[in-house]
Amino acid sequence: MNTSKELLTIKNLHTSFRIKDQYFAAIEDINLTLKENEILAIVGESGCGKSTLATSIVGLHQEGNTKVDGEILYNGLNLANMKDDDFNKIRGNDIGFIFQDPLAALNPLMRIGDQIAETLKYHTKKTEKERQVRVLELLNQVGIHNPERIAKQYPHQLSGGMRQRVVIAIAIACKPKIMIADEPTTALDVTIQAQILDLLGDLQEETNAGIILITHDLGVVAEVADRVAVMYAGQIIELASVEELFASPKHPYTRSLLNSIPQIDSDNDRLEVIKGMVPSLVKMDRKGCRFAPRIPWIDESKHEDHPQLHEIAKDHLVRCTCWKDFHFEHEEGGLHHELHAN
Amino acid sequence: MSFMQIKDLNVHYPIRGGFFNTVVDHVYAVDGVTMEFEKGKTYGLVGESGSGKSTTGKAIIGLEKITSGTITYEGKDVTNQRRNRNNSFNKDIQMIFQDSTSAMNPRKRIQEVLAEPIRNFMNLSPHEEKRRIIELLEIVGMSEEALLKYPHEFSGGQKQRLGIARAVACNPKMIIADEPVSALDLSVQAQVLNFMKDIQTEFGLSYLFISHDLGVVRHMCDHISIMYKGRFVETGTKQDIYENPQHIYTNRLLSAIPNIEPSTRKERKEVRQAVEAAYRVEAPKFFDAEGKVLGLKNLSSTHRVAMSALETEAN
Numbered sequence: 001m002n003t004s005k006e007l008l009t010i011k012n013l014h015t016s017f018r019i020k021d022q023y024f025a026a027i028e029d030i031n032l033t034l035k036e037n038e039i040l041a042i043v044g045e046s047g048c049g050k051s052t053l054a055t056s057i058v059g060l061h062q063e064g065n066t067k068v069d070g071e072i073l074y075n076g077l078n079l080a081n082m083k084d085d086d087f088n089k090i091r092g093n094d095i096g097f098i099f100q101d102p103l104a105a106l107n108p109l110m111r112i113g114d115q116i117a118e119t120l121k122y123h124t125k126k127t128e129k130e131r132q133v134r135v136l137e138l139l140n141q142v143g144i145h146n147p148e149r150i151a152k153q154y155p156h157q158l159s160g161g162m163r164q165r166v167v168i169a170i171a172i173a174c175k176p177k178i179m180i181a182d183e184p185t186t187a188l189d190v191t192i193q194a195q196i197l198d199l200l201g202d203l204q205e206e207t208n209a210g211i212i213l214i215t216h217d218l219g220v221v222a223e224v225a226d227r228v229a230v231m232y233a234g235q236i237i238e239l240a241s242v243e244e245l246f247a248s249p250k251h252p253y254t255r256s257l258l259n260s261i262p263q264i265d266s267d268n269d270r271l272e273v274i275k276g277m278v279p280s281l282v283k284m285d286r287k288g289c290r291f292a293p294r295i296p297w298i299d300e301s302k303h304e305d306h307p308q309l310h311e312i313a314k315d316h317l318v319r320c321t322c323w324k325d326f327h328f329e330h331e332e333g334g335l336h337h338e339l340h341a342n
Numbered sequence: 343m344s345f346m347q348i349k350d351l352n353v354h355y356p357i358r359g360g361f362f363n364t365v366v367d368h369v370y371a372v373d374g375v376t377m378e379f380e381k382g383k384t385y386g387l388v389g390e391s392g393s394g395k396s397t398t399g400k401a402i403i404g405l406e407k408i409t410s411g412t413i414t415y416e417g418k419d420v421t422n423q424r425r426n427r428n429n430s431f432n433k434d435i436q437m438i439f440q441d442s443t444s445a446m447n448p449r450k451r452i453q454e455v456l457a458e459p460i461r462n463f464m465n466l467s468p469h470e471e472k473r474r475i476i477e478l479l480e481i482v483g484m485s486e487e488a489l490l491k492y493p494h495e496f497s498g499g500q501k502q503r504l505g506i507a508r509a510v511a512c513n514p515k516m517i518i519a520d521e522p523v524s525a526l527d528l529s530v531q532a533q534v535l536n537f538m539k540d541i542q543t544e545f546g547l548s549y550l551f552i553s554h555d556l557g558v559v560r561h562m563c564d565h566i567s568i569m570y571k572g573r574f575v576e577t578g579t580k581q582d583i584y585e586n587p588q589h590i591y592t593n594r595l596l597s598a599i600p601n602i603e604p605s606t607r608k609e610r611k612e613v614r615q616a617v618e619a620a621y622r623v624e625a626p627k628f629f630d631a632e633g634k635v636l637g638l639k640n641l642s643s644t645h646r647v648a649m650s651a652l653e654t655e656a657n
Contacts, residue, residue, distance in 0.1 A: 045527040160391075189390040189554060194598040194614055216527065219557075219600025223607055242604045260532035261602065262561035269539070271532035271561070277497060 008034040013070035041225035049234040096171030100183035102163035106155040113151030161192035233290040240316040344378040351411035373572035386563030394572040436509040440521035442501035499530035516548040573635040578645035
């Protein structure tokens with residue numbers, strides 16, 4: 001998989017929002033590549049900047065109040081700060097977007113078939129007849145069994161899972177090379193979630209597309225992703241393959257998160273709690289390790305000034321140096337334990 | 343001994359239509375639910391959206407009209423007195439809501455928000471009332487500074503804790519928690535769950551824990567009921583449900599939970615597909631001709647499953 005082509009390269013991406021007369025960076029120093037035939041998951045809690053990253057890639061933010069610096073390279077083009085007219089040729093055609101709330105993403109006054117055809121009309125030269133054939137084909141592809149009937153219905157007549165399938169059908173209508181899925185299953189029940197995730201996996205195998213999956217659910221990540229980027233307070237703090245991340249998480253934040261999941265197979269009575277709160281955009285200390293205030297029992301000297309991502313193993317990046325000496329508050333000493341665990 | 347029994351609870355909504363807007367049919371939101379509650383235990387109510395789990399919770403506390411069925415509390419029939427102020431039921435059963443933001447009046451300060459149940463049910467002087475409110479804030483781990491703040495000044499986890507503080511204000515016996523952590527981030531969720539366990543051991547509370555998250559339910563509950571289309575498909579202890587699930591719907595739910603072990607995901611996908619296939623084939627054994635869940639049969643003293651009599655014998 002590592003030899004496959006790079007589809008999207010993000011270099012030094014900073015996105016800042018204006019609050020009163022100042023700009024505050026919501027995401028900083030993002031360096032990522034998306035390869036062909038890969039699902040890259042971006043995980044983090046609310047406010048970590050994962051959705052900002054997604055909207056920055058497709059240029060969906062409000063222009064007047066947002067500043068995007070850095071490069072988003074796709075096919076030799078820089079998507080950052082591209083003009084809307086040019087971008088519209090890429091959005092929906094080369095890059096498909098799947099939204100969290102399918103009801104809000106669909107036009108309530110348009111029939112399902114027409115909404116899917118709209119994308120085709122904009123991006124392809126198909127005749128109306130050809131479009132209709134393609135619409136039914138797409139509905140079939142996303143697992144809707146009676147496409148003729150569904151194509152004539154309105155969004156409110158469908159269940160949540162069906163709506164999300166329609167949104168996916170729109171996203172894949174022009175066979176995009178990149179799909180960005182922003183919390184595609186958060187609003188759905190577990191059984192439907194499993195179906196949609198299987199569908200995404202199958203579609204990816206068929207089309208060789210690269211998918212950026214944005215989610216807060218580590219279970220979903222473990223279920224479908226190939227690589228994972230963990231975000232905290234606007235930065236990527238750990239990047240690794242999915243096996244590596246779950247088998248040997250390194251950054252204190254990743255470890256604490258994994259520990260706070262109520263596990264089906266364990267009867268452990270207490271869950272790990274991360275002390276304190278996510279820093280706000282305005283008040284954040286942007287020089288030191290951003291996770292430091294939440295692990296106060298770790299000595300300050302263990303953190304780095306201006307923490308960088310370090311490659312600690314092949315394709316495993318961790319920000320800051322504090323992970324080397326990290327231990328949970330109730331555990332004894334750091335390095336000793338770390339060696340013991342390895 | 344159980345302190346509260348719910349027998350054959352039904353909540354049906356009429357569907358009106360036709361020329362004279364007459365009742366043409368009913369939605370069977372809750373369709374014959376029977377439960378018992380013991381002191382200090384946590385009861386889980388699990389189901390997908392639309393299964394009637396929230397309606398059950400609301401019907402018990404009196405926010406929803408009951409079509410038929412009885413609720414017995416400490417030996418007395420309280421079915422029609424659930425919102426009666428002079429009734430101890432109203433004070434002893436409290437509720438925590440999913441969205442704590444909309445559950446609090448945005449124009450009231452926290453001291454008023456917390457004072458409401460105290461003024462309703464306890465005759466305290468203003469001085470005692472204030473002391474009780476500060477005590478409540480201490481229970482949920484907050485300082486006195488919170489008193490004069492408004493709900494919007496708190497984070498999601500803090501607001502949920504304040505919601506809990508309000509629910510425990512009058513020393514209730516039971517709290518109905520409707521998806522108390524589904525709007526929260528993982529680390530905050532852990533905090534609220536730990537805290538709910540703490541106050542349970544401290545005050546001997548019972549919980550009715552309504553959730554769609556089987557991981558959280560497993561962590562919290564002693565006894566779990568799985569709901570589908572207004573009826574229970576399976577009810578039993580935590581071990582019964584997770585280690586020995588009998589109903590095909592329970593199996594389907596359990597197989598759909600994502601697991602954080604990437605190495606086994608291929609196998610899990612296969613299991614999931616096998617269960618889905620079995621679901622289509624074996625559905626007649628578990629649902630009647632109209633697609634309704636069958637009546638519950640006893641498998642053991644704690645474990646009850648909705649399946650046809652024939653199936654029970656085979657097991």
